[in-house]
Amino acid sequence: MSNPSLRLYTDSSPNGFKISIALEELSVPYQVHHVRIADGEHQQAAFLKLHPHARIPVLVDTSAGITLFESAAILLYLAERSGRLLPQAPAPRWEAISWLMFHSASVGPILGQRVHFEMFADTPLPAAIERYRRLSNEFFATLDQRLADRPWLAGEEYSIADIAGFGWTHIANVIDMDFSHYPHLSEWHARIARRPAVQRGVLIPEPATGP
Ligand SMILES: N[C@@H](CCC(=O)N[C@@H](CS)C(=O)NCC(=O)O)C(=O)O
Secondary structure, eight states: OOOOSEEEEEOSSHHHHHHHHHHHHHTOOOEEEEOOGGGTGGGSHHHHTTOTTOOSOEEEETTTTEEEESHHHHHHHHHHHHTOSSOSSHHHHHHHHHHHHHIIIIIHHHHHHHHIIIIIOSSOOHHHHHHHHHHHHHHHHHHHHHTSSOSBTTBSSOOHHHHHHHHHHHHHHHTTOOOTTSHHHHHHHHHHHTSHHHHHHTTSSSOOSOO
8 A cells, every 4th residue: 555645643642642533533544653752752853843842743644745733723634634523514513613622722731730730740739739620620510511411512423522522531531530420521431432443543652551
């Protein structure tokens, strides 16, 4: 087979899994480049040419001459390129985009801070731990309420908004961050986790052992 035109630069982490899951859902060929954050590979000059802020994921589409960073931008690109994973009708389409942005702007950054202060900070800072627990419980509650009477965040269609959210709830599970007291969110997570493409996506480039 010829070289696939899509190249995914990723590591085993929440933002990376969003893209490997989407690519598996779309069944498109792609090449994986494992960027080992723990070894500082994301700081190397060759990678900084792809992502000026040294983060994964990055997606390169060689057939279009396009290089993308920021997981939400990559998910939108894949949805637009394939015509899938994003509702076509304007109302649910924009609902999906709103929830996608909610994940990017609120859920991801806040959970990132929570994980840092709970697991990695050199000095325990109770005020920071309390703040990020409270903020994350607030959006878990918002997501739970949203999912109380619809299967997916945009309504009836599974979309990139669900994939973006799952990247983080998957990691929450891996590190034993409990969200089982949010029943609708927990059922939504389990529904996504049962999808074969998702089960393949979370193994790329290898299974996560931490955030
Ligand atoms: N907002 C970015 C976040 C990207 C991000 O923080 N990626 C993490 C891995 S999940 C990373 O590359 N961390 C390396 C570092 O912080 O030095 C996105 O959604 O793509």
